[in-house]
Amino acid sequence: MLRRMSEIRALTFDVFGTVVDWRSSVIRHCEAFGREHRLAADWGAFVDDWRYDGYMGGIGRVIRGEAPFTTADNLHRAKLGALAAAAGWKGVSEIDLDALNHAWHLLDPWPDAVAGLERLRSRFVVSTLSNGNLSLLVDMARHAGLHWDAVLSADVTGAFKPDPLCYQAGARFLGLQPDQVMMVAAHKGDLKAAQKAGLKAAFVPRPLEAGPNRDVDLSPDPAFQYMASDFHALADQLGCP
C-alpha cells in the first residue's frame, strides 16, 4: 500500500494561493465595495499592495522580531486602514472597513481544489497549515465547501511560516513525526522551510495566483518529493481513488 511505502500519513496545505484564488476573490469584493461607496481605484494594484506589503510584510516583521505576534486578520485590517487613509476615502466608516477586511474569509477555491482535496482525504489526513487565523480558515472552508480534517493555523501553532516552529507544531498536533507529514504548497519558500523542519514537500504551482504583473516561479525543483499541476494530479500520483 502506497501509504505505508511512503510513510506519509498527513498532508498539510498552504491555503492562500495554493487552495484558493485570493487575488481574484478579493478584487471582486473590492470592486463591489467601490461601487457601493463610489470609490474608484486600480483594485488589482490595491489588492497586491494589501497582500504583499500589508500581510506578507507584516509577517516578515513578526518573524524578524520587529513586531509582536498577531493574526492575519489584524495584519490585513491594519494595512487596509493605512490604504484607506492614503487614498483619502470619504464616508467610509471603520465598520465598513471591518466588513471589507472580511473578504479574506470568503475566498474562492481553485476549480480542482474541493474535489481533489476529497480524493486526497480518502487516504490521508488533510489539514490546513496556513498563516491565516483559524476563524478566517473556518469561514473560508464553509464558504468554499472545503472539508478539512483539521484546521491548523499560525494562531494555533503560535508561529508564522516559514518559522520551523510552525511546521513542527503542526506535525505534533497531528500526532506524527515531521517526516510523516507532507506540506503541499504553490510556493517554494514554504516548501523549503517545511523540508528544513523535517516534512516532505509537494509542489503544486498555481500560474494564475499573482495576476498579470508578477512573475510566478513554476519551474520544477528535484528537491521536492512530488510536483503536480493540481490536486487531482497529486491524488493520482499518491494513488488515491
Place this chain on the structure above:
Amino acid sequence: MLRRMSEIRALTFDVFGTVVDWRSSVIRHCEAFGREHRLAADWGAFVDDWRYDGYMGGIGRVIRGEAPFTTADNLHRAKLGALAAAAGWKGVSEIDLDALNHAWHLLDPWPDAVAGLERLRSRFVVSTLSNGNLSLLVDMARHAGLHWDAVLSADVTGAFKPDPLCYQAGARFLGLQPDQVMMVAAHKGDLKAAQKAGLKAAFVPRPLEAGPNRDVDLSPDPAFQYMASDFHALADQLGCP
C-alpha cells in the same frame, strides 16, 4: 432569523459521552484484545477504571497543579500500563498496549450524532472543545464520519476543561466573543464551567453513557439555555433545517 436573535454563532461540543459512546466502543476493543491475547477480565469495570481514575483523575491532577500538562493519549497510556501491570498480563508488549490505547481514537458516534451535527452545521460553526488531543479527535472524526468545521482540543488551547482558559481560548480561536459560543455537553460540570467563562450552554443528556453501574444526572437545570434529548432535537430548537 434565530441566529441573530440568539447571537449564537458557533457550537462547541464536548465529545466523549456527548458525541460518541466511548464506553461501549472501548469495551468492544478490549474484548477483541482479550480474545487475541487470551486475557479475561471484567472489561466494563476495566474501562471504567481506565476512564474515571486514569483519564479524569489525571486531568484533575493537572488542573490542581499536581502534574504537568499532558495529552489525553498520554493519560490513557499511563493508566493502561498501570492496569496491565496490576493484572499481571503476560506476553503483552508495549507496542500491543500502544495499539489498545488507540481504541480511544476509534469511538462510535451516538445514532443521532452524525446527521444531527450536519443539521446544526448548516446554521452554526461546529467545533469540538474536548479534553482529547487533536490527533485523537481527527482520527475519531474520520472513523465516525463526523464533519467538524474546526477541531479544538486541550492541546490546542493549552488547558483542560473545566479550566476557564480552555473555553475562552476556544472562543478566541473562533474569532468570537464567549457569549456568541454555546457549549453542547452531556455533563453539567462542563456546562457550568462554560457558562462561568461566558459561553452559553446546551444540555444533551446521554442516559446510556456510563453503563449500568453509575448514575447519570439527567435532570433539567433552568440555568442552561437549551436542553435537548439528542442533536436532532437541539437542531429543531435552534431552527436548523
